[in-house]
Structure formats: C-alpha cells, structure tokens
Amino acid sequence: MRINDVILRTxxxxxxxxxxxxxxxxxxxxxxxxxxxxxxxxxxxxxFVLLYLTFDIEKVQQGIPVDFKKVAALGVFLAVGTGxxxxxxxxxxxxxxxxxxxxxxxxxxxxGTVMIFELGVxxxxxxxxxxxxxxxxxxxxx
Amino acid sequence: xxNLIVMPLVIPILVAVLLIFLRNYRYxxxxxxxxxxxxxxxxxxxxxxxxxxxxxxxxxxxxxxPPFGILFVADPFAVLLVVIANAVTLCCMLYAxxxxxxxxxxxFAYPLxxxxxxxxxxxxxxxxxxxxxxxxxxxxxxxxxxxxLGGRAEQLRESLKYVIINIVASWLFLVAxxxxxxxxxxxxxxxxxxxxxxxxxxxxxxxIALFFLVVFALKGGLLLFFWLxxxxxxxxxxxxxxxxxLLTKVGIYAIxxxxxxxxxxxxxxxxxxxxxxxISTLIAGSLGAIAYRDxxxxxxxxxxxxxxxxxxxxxxxxxxxxxxxxxxxxxxxVGKAMLFLICGxxxxxxxxxxxxxxxxxxxxxxxFGWMFxxxxxxxxxxxxxxxxxxxxxxxxxxxxxxxxxxxxxxFGASVIVLYSLLRVMLHAIFxxxxxxxxxxxxxxxxxxLPIVALGAMSLYLGASAETLMPYVxxxxxxxxxxxxxxxxxxGK
Amino acid sequence: xxxxxxxxxxxxxxxxxxxxxxxxxIRVILGTxxxxxxxxxxxxxxxxxxxxxxxxxxxxTANGPYTDALPQALILTAIVISFAxxxxxxxxxxxxxxxxxxxxxxxxRGDEHD
Numbered sequence: 001m002r003i004n005d006v007i008l009r010t011x012x013x014x015x016x017x018x019x020x021x022x023x024x025x026x027x028x029x030x031x032x033x034x035x036x037x038x039x040x041x042x043x044x045x046x047x048f049v050l051l052y053l054t055f056d057i058e059k060v061q062q063g064i065p066v067d068f069k070k071v072a073a074l075g076v077f078l079a080v081g082t083g084x085x086x087x088x089x090x091x092x093x094x095x096x097x098x099x100x101x102x103x104x105x106x107x108x109x110x111x112g113t114v115m116i117f118e119l120g121v122x123x124x125x126x127x128x129x130x131x132x133x134x135x136x137x138x139x140x141x142x
Numbered sequence: 143x144x145n146l147i148v149m150p151l152v153i154p155i156l157v158a159v160l161l162i163f164l165r166n167y168r169y170x171x172x173x174x175x176x177x178x179x180x181x182x183x184x185x186x187x188x189x190x191x192x193x194x195x196x197x198x199x200x201x202x203x204x205x206x207x208p209p210f211g212i213l214f215v216a217d218p219f220a221v222l223l224v225v226i227a228n229a230v231t232l233c234c235m236l237y238a239x240x241x242x243x244x245x246x247x248x249x250f251a252y253p254l255x256x257x258x259x260x261x262x263x264x265x266x267x268x269x270x271x272x273x274x275x276x277x278x279x280x281x282x283x284x285x286x287x288x289x290x291l292g293g294r295a296e297q298l299r300e301s302l303k304y305v306i307i308n309i310v311a312s313w314l315f316l317v318a319x320x321x322x323x324x325x326x327x328x329x330x331x332x333x334x335x336x337x338x339x340x341x342x343x344x345x346x347x348x349x350i351a352l353f354f355l356v357v358f359a360l361k362g363g364l365l366l367f368f369w370l371x372x373x374x375x376x377x378x379x380x381x382x383x384x385x386x387x388l389l390t391k392v393g394i395y396a397i398x399x400x401x402x403x404x405x406x407x408x409x410x411x412x413x414x415x416x417x418x419x420x421i422s423t424l425i426a427g428s429l430g431a432i433a434y435r436d437x438x439x440x441x442x443x444x445x446x447x448x449x450x451x452x453x454x455x456x457x458x459x460x461x462x463x464x465x466x467x468x469x470x471x472x473x474x475x476v477g478k479a480m481l482f483l484i485c486g487x488x489x490x491x492x493x494x495x496x497x498x499x500x501x502x503x504x505x506x507x508x509x510f511g512w513m514f515x516x517x518x519x520x521x522x523x524x525x526x527x528x529x530x531x532x533x534x535x536x537x538x539x540x541x542x543x544x545x546x547x548x549x550x551x552x553f554g555a556s557v558i559v560l561y562s563l564l565r566v567m568l569h570a571i572f573x574x575x576x577x578x579x580x581x582x583x584x585x586x587x588x589x590x591l592p593i594v595a596l597g598a599m600s601l602y603l604g605a606s607a608e609t610l611m612p613y614v615x616x617x618x619x620x621x622x623x624x625x626x627x628x629x630x631x632x633g634k
Numbered sequence: 635x636x637x638x639x640x641x642x643x644x645x646x647x648x649x650x651x652x653x654x655x656x657x658x659x660i661r662v663i664l665g666t667x668x669x670x671x672x673x674x675x676x677x678x679x680x681x682x683x684x685x686x687x688x689x690x691x692x693x694x695t696a697n698g699p700y701t702d703a704l705p706q707a708l709i710l711t712a713i714v715i716s717f718a719x720x721x722x723x724x725x726x727x728x729x730x731x732x733x734x735x736x737x738x739x740x741x742x743r744g745d746e747h748d
Contacts, residue, residue: 038714073162080155083148083203093148093214094203132721136728272708279715283722290726298730299742302659305723309666310654312719316673316712323705324680372744 005054012054019047027122031110037118041125048130057137068134072127078120082113146189147201147214150224150263151277153182158253158260168247172239175252179232186225193221194613198620198630200269208269208631209333215269217627218617219468223266223395226472229599230387230479231259233592237483238380240588241490246378249291255384258284265392269631271322271404272329274396275315278361282308285389289377297376304373311360318353325350332631335403335624343407351405351412355397362393363449365419371430371442379486382438386445387479391471394452398467401456402621403628409459417457421551423450428558435496437485437570440562444481444521447555448474454548455536463539465618469610470532473520473603477529480517480596484510487593488570491583497566502575506582510590511571516597518563520604523556528603639679646672659727659737663720670716674709681705 023043030036051060086095098112157178161171193199199216202208235255242251261281268274286308290301323329325346326337338347360366370390374382397416405412427446434440452474455467487510492500504511516527523529533556540549603610620626646668653665686699731737 038710070163073159077156077159080152080159084152084156086204087145087148092202092205093145093152095205128718128721132725135725272711276711276715279719283718286719286722286726290729293729293733295733296744298726298733299744302723302726302730302742305719305726306654306662306666309719309723310669312715313666313669313673316670317676319708320673320677320680323677323708329704 008054012050016047016050019043019050023047027118030118031112031114037121038125040118041122042129044122045126045129045133048126049133052133052137057134068127068130070127072124072131075120075123075125075127079117079124080120082117082120085113144189144192144199144216145201146185146192147199147216147267149185149189150182150228150267151214151260153178153185154256154260154263158256161253161256162250165248165250168244171247171252175235175256176232178256179228179235182228183225183232186221186228189216190218190221190225190613192216193218194616198627200631209328209330212273213269213330213631214264214267215331215627215631216267217620217630218613219398219621220266220395222468222472222613222617223391223475224263226475227259227262227266227388227391230475230596231255231384233596233599234380234384234387234479234483236592236595237383237589238378240586241379241486246292251288251291251381254284254288254291255381258288258384258388260284262388262392266395269331270329271331271334272319275312275319278315278392278396279312281389281392282312285385288381289373289385291381292378294376300372300376304369307360307369311357314353314360315357318350318357321350321353330631331399331403332628335406335628336632338404338407339624341407347405348408348411351401351408352415354400354405355412355416358393358396358400359419360393361389362397363390363423363446364393364397364416364453365423365426367423367427367446367449370446371439374442374445374482375436375438379483379490382486383479383482386441386482387475390445390449391475394449394471397453398456398464398621402459402464403624406624413457413459416453417545417548420450420453420457421548423447423453424551424555428555431558431562432565435498437488437497437566438495440497440566441478441481441485444559444562445478447559448478451536451552451555454545454552455539457548458539458543458545459622460539460543461615461618461622462535462542464621465614466532466534466536466539468532468614468617468621469535469603469607470529473528473532473600476596476600476603477517477521480513480593480600481521483593483596484514484517487585487589490589491585492570492577497570500570500576501573502571502577504571505575506577506579507585509594510585513590513593513597514563514567514571516600518560518567520597520600521563522560526601526604528600530604531607636679636682639675643672643675643679646675657739659731659739659742662739663723663727666723667716667720670712670720674712674716677705677709677712 023040026035026043027037027040030040083094087093096112096114098110100108100110103109157174161174164170193216201214203212238251258281261277261284264277265274265281268277286301286305289304290297322334326334328334328337341347363370374385377385401412401416424447427443427450430443431440431447434443452467452470455463488500488503489495491503494500520527520529523533536552537549540552650665650668650672653661653668656662681702681704686701689700689703730742734742736742
C-alpha cells in the first residue's frame with residue numbers, strides 16, 4: 001500500500017530522535033525519581049513502532065538489523081545476571097550496590113548495579129514488544 | 143542465608159536465555175539441557191540435606207529482612223517437590239530429544255520448558271504471596287507458549303481457552319491478594335500467618351481464604367477441572383507429560399501451603415469445603431476415567447483423581463495425612479509423567495487414539511508392555527511401587543481424624559484407577575496383535591529409556607521408603623504445626 | 635475518593651464481565667484487559683489513595699507521613715504481567731483465527747471425538 005505521507009515521513013524522522021532522547025532521560029531519571037527501565041523500554045519501543053508505521057518493515061529491518069527475540073533474551077540475562085552477580089560475591093541474591101563517580105561534564109553521579117538490572121528490563125521490554133508487534137504485522141511469524 | 147535456595151529458579155532462566163542464542167545448534171542445546179538438569183538435581187538434593195540437618199532455610203532478596211523484603215524459603219515440603227520436579231523434567235526432556243522434530247527444537251521448545259520449570263520451582267520455594275503470583279505467571283506464560291507451540295488448529299483452539307481461563311483465575315488471585323493486603327497489611331507468608339492467628343476467627347479473613355481457594359482450585363484442577371482434559375491432550379507428548387506432572391501439583395502445593403500456614407483459624411469452613419471439593423473431584427474424575435475410550439482422556443482424568451486424593455489430607459489436617467499427601471504427590475509426579483509418556487508412545491506406535499483400536503502391543507514391544515503394567519500397579523498404589531506408602535500414610539491420617547467418607551471415596555477411586563487402566567491394558571497391551579511384523583513401527587530405545595527411568599524412580603520411591611521417611615515426616619511436621627515455619631522466618 | 639474509585643472498579647468489572655461472556659475472541663481479550671485494569675485500581679484503592687507525601691528519596695521538602703508505596707510496586711508488576719499476557723493472547727488469537735478460520739468461540743468449541 002502506497003500512500004502520500006510526506007508530512008508523516010518528515011515529522012517522524014525528527015520525532016523519533018526526540019522520543020529516543022526522552023526514553024534515555026526517563027531511563028536515567030529512574031534512579032531516584034519516577035521513570036526507569038520499564039518505562040524507558042516502552043518509549044523506545046514506541047519510537048520503533050512509529051518507524052515501522054511510517055516506513056515498511058523491510059526498510060526498518062535494514063536500518064535496525066537486530067533479532068528482537070535475542071534482544072529480549074539478552075535483557076533477561078542482564079536482569080537475572082545482576083542478581084546472580086551478588087551471589088558470586090557471597091551476598092544475598094539480588095543485592096545491589098552503588099558507588100559515587102566523578103564523570104567529566106556531568107559532575108558527581110552515583111552509579112549502581114541497579115543500572116544494569118534496569119538496562120536488562122529495558123532491553124526485555126523492547127525485545128518483547130517488538131517481537132509481538134512484528135509477528136502480528138507479518139502475520140505468519142512465531 | 144544460603145543462595146542455594148534461589149538456584150532452582152535462576153539457573154533454568156539463565157540457561158533458557160543461553161539456549162535462545164543457540165537456537166540452531168540442536169545437539170548443543172540437548173547437551174546443555176541435560177547437564178543443567180543433572181546439576182540442578184544435585185543442587186536440590188544438597189539443599190534437601192541442608193534443610194534436613196539445619197532446619198528451614200531462607201534467603202532475603204537484596205538483603206531486605208523479613209517481613210519487608212521478598213524471600214525464598216526452603217522447607218522440606220517445598221524442597222522435596224523441587225527435587226522430584228527436576229528429576230521428572232529430566233526424563234521428559236530425554237523423551238523430547240527423540241520425539242521432537244528439528245522444527246520444534248528451533249521454536250524454543252527447550253527454553254520454554256526450562257522457563258516453566260523455573261516458574262514451578264519458584265512457586266514451590268517462595269515465601270511471599272505476591273511472589274507466588276509472579277512465579278505462577280512465569281510458569282503459566284511458558285505453558286501458554288508450550289501448549290500452542292507447533293500451531294496445529296486444535297492446539298490453537300484449546301490453548302485459547304486455557305489461556306483465557308487462566309487469565310481470569312490470575313485476576314481472581316490478584317483480587318484476593320489486594321483484599322488480603324488491605325486487611326492484614328503484609329505479604330510475607332509467615333507474617334500473614336502470624337497476624338491472622340492474632341486476629342482469630344474473622345469472617346473477612348475466611349472470605350479472602352475462599353477467594354484463594356477458588357484460584358488455586360482452578361489452577362490445580364480441584365473440582366474446577368473442566369479445562370484440564372482438553373488442554374492436556376493437545377500438546378506434544380513430553381510437554382503434556384510435564385504439564386500433568388507439574389502444573390496441577392503447583393496448585394495443590396499452593397492450597398496445602400495456604401491452608402496449613404495462612405488460613406488456619408476457621409477450619410470447619412475452609413478445610414471442610416476443601417474436603418467436599420476433593421471428594422467431588424474424586425467422584426467426577428472417576429466417572430471421567432471410565433467414560434472415555436480415548437487414552438489421552440483417560441490419562442487426563444487420572445490426573446484429576448490424583449488431585450482429589452492428595453487434597454483429602456487437608457480435611458484430615460494431621461501429620462500422618464500430610465506425610466501421606468506429600469509422599470503421594472511425589473509419587474504422582476513420577477507416575478503421571480510416566481502414564482502420559484506411555485500413552486503418547488502408544489499413540490505414536492499405533493496411530494490410534496482409542497484403546498479398543500489397539501491390540502497386542504506386548505507381542506512387539508515386550509518391555510514397553512511391562513512398563514504399562516508398572517505404571518498401572520504404581521498408580522493403583524500396590525507395593526513395592528511408590529503409591530503404596532503414600533496411600534497407607536494417608537489412610538492412617540484419615541482414620542485418625544475420623545474422616546471415614548473421605549477414606550472410602552479415596553480408596554474407591556483407587557479401584558476405579560485400576561479398572562480404567564486395566565481396561566486399556568487388556569485391550570491394547572494384551573490380546574491378539576493386529577500388526578504384522580514387517581509393518582510394525584520401531585520403538586526407539588531412546589524413547590523407552592525415560593519411561594524405564596521413571597518406572598525405576600517409582601520403584602525407588604516405594605522400596606526405599608526407609609531412607610525417605612525422615613525427610614517426609616520433617617515436612618509433615620512443618621505442615622501440621624505452622625509455628626515452626628513462622629519462627630524460622632520471623633524469629634521468636 | 636475511595637468511594638468513587640470503588641464505584642469505578644464496579645463499573646469496570648461489570649463491563650469486563652459483559653465482554654468476557656461474549657462469543658467474539660477479541661471482545662473476550664478486551665474484557666480480560668479491562669478486568670486487569672479494574673484489579674490494578676482495586677490494589678491502589680485498598681492501599682488507601684492519598685495518605686501522605688510521596689515516598690521518594692529525592693523529595694527533600696517532604697517530612698512524612700508517607701503514602702504506602704508497596705501497592706504501587708505491586709501494580710507495576712501486575713501491569714507488566716498483564717501487558718505480556720495480553721500481548722501474547724492477542725498473537726495467539728490472531729493465529730487461531732488464521733488457522734481455524736473463525737473468531738467465534740462457539741465454533742472453536744471443538745468436538746470431543748474429532
């Protein structure tokens with residue numbers, strides 16, 4: 001199906017980056033205030049869905065050549081893996097730790113292992129949402 | 143604190159993820175699955191030994207002390223079930239290696255089976271009622287995918303119903319948790335138990351208890367088993383065997399756990415109702431088991447009978463009955479997996495689903511025929527196989543509490559089990575063979591091996607009752623006296 | 635506020651019950667989605683809607699008492715799960731529709747001896 005969607009295409013090119021920026025903001029905001037991996041992941045997924053709506057599936061898959069099932073698997077691995085990491089250090093399962101770092105330009109920031117966990121959650125959400133949407137769209141996916 | 147407790151949940155998940163990346167390497171996948179499951183059996187046996195010598199263990203996630211954090215609790219009841227669940231899964235996997243087509247193996251069948259095992263183990267081990275919900279969902283999501291895997295028309299049809307029924311049941315579970323949290327203000331199971339006991343008999347708590355009962359009855363197939371025969375007969379054989387062995391057991395476990403630990407203040411209402419439901423389940427299951435000629439349906443209704451029998455113990459509510467229930471549950475996991483594998487193999491060999499269309503299998507497959515005899519004897523509860531010990535203990539418990547109706551129905555149902563399987567045996571296993579030697583389908587040894595292994599496990603459970611008994615009585619003591627559990631979690 | 639919420643939950647549950655009891659698969663799935671929203675609201679209400687300050691570490695001006703944060707954590711988990719399940723069942727329904735050629739549950743009943 002070919003429709004004349006110049007406006008959509010032009011707008012989406014810009015909007016996708018704004019959405020992705022928002023997603024990254026939400027992801028990092030989740031450390032101490034509302035936000036976090038799940039919401040960040042959903043917003044990233046919504047950006048991808050917008051791309052799929054505007055351009056056709058083949059084209060987007062050329063641009064983002066990843067298997068979203070594997071993205072989800074990697075996410076689960078990271079999330080569970082951080083819990084497992086604490087076991088290796090002899091602490092209770094899922095124990096998290098944090099450390100203050102001085103990062104140039106950004107100033108003093110606290111980085112924690114929760115971040116890795118949240119990254120895992122975000123990847124899982126992106127992977128699962130995209131897998132489901134793509135498989136409905138293709139009609140004969142798994 | 144011992145992190146060994148979370149391993150039965152974490153390791154299958156991590157390995158399942160690994161297998162997703164190894165999608166196209168079939169043999170590597172199989173090797174990893176076997177190594178993982180063997181390692182998990184070893185670990186859970188170690189955990190069992192630890193719990194036996196040092197009492198109930200717990201691990202607080204992230205170091206959050208109870209009652210604030212989520213925790214996993216290893217009590218003998220849970221750990222025994224974990225050991226058997228892992229062993230049965232290994233046998234089903236071994237069968238799956240031979241019977242799955244390469245297509246299935248690439249469709250993530252093994253990772254999903256491991257995820258389901260993770261959910262089952264998590265449900266057994268968790269000490270937090272909301273976490274129980276989450277583990278249930280992990281298990282159910284994997285089972286949703288497994289039941290639809292392959293995408294045949296009847297699979298999709300049955301899975302749709304199975305999923306929708308379970309969504310509604312999960313919804314009820316959440317409602318019950320919401321009410322419980324609103325009333326009691328905690329989600330830690332030991333803490334709930336403590337507060338409920340302080341509150342005494344309270345109509346609100348009893349209402350919430352009945353909510354939980356409906357939820358777990360739906361999941362475990364206690365009286366509300368209408369969804370069970372349909373959904374258990376569509377997936378491939380090893381998956382159906384895993385369903386029969388594990389899924390209903392989780393529901394039974396949840397009923398026993400909640401009604402021995404949490405809701406003990408009005409047993410005449412809650413426990414009485416469970417007894418009535420168990421007796422009705424036994425009767426309805428028996429009717430189903432003799433009504434059908436399709437062997438898959440017969441096997442499914444045998445699962446239903448098992449559920450009813452185990453839950454008679456809740457009504458009796460004494461140590462002997464719980465010991466019997468636990469022993470019978472372990473036996474039932476092994477026995478039902480074996481029954482489903484055997485029925486699946488019979489369908490594979492004859493291409494028929496009704497037992498009166500089969501005949502004389504023992505002439506071509508003598509060992510297989512003997513295995514059918516083993517599973518029949520074991521499920522009926524004759525020595526030296528595993529059902530016997532459980533039935534004796536259960537009988538003692540029921541007599542001690544004076545529940546003679548339960549006793550009569552429970553043992554009557556055993557006769558029905560014998561009858562329903564004997565009918566299949568006389569028609570399909572014995573009798574004149576209808577297949578000529580040159581036409582017979584070869585029965586691969588790798589398909590027979592898991593069945594024999596399960597038979598041996600059943601024999602071991604029955605014959606070495608002496609070695610197992612200390613663990614089982616340990617578990618029954620915790621179930622009969624909830625203060626042991628509460629003290630282990632919250633201290634004095 | 636609690637009363638209003640309870641009324642809203644009642645409306646949602648009745649709508650959902652109506653939808654779940656219909657014959658069309660998509661309506662049933664929508665019904666389960668509405669059901670899950672109802673129960674999320676229920677958990678929120680049962681933890682008492684507004685009792686105190688937001689329990690956030692960055693919230694410097696607040697000096698207690700704080701609202702119970704646990705129901706929100708429960709709801710977030712429940713939302714994630716119901717999201718995953720709803721998404722899965724939508725795919726499943728779509729596949730079942732394509733394979734069986736119907737989205738009418740009456741026709742998906744299945745024969746006992748087919």
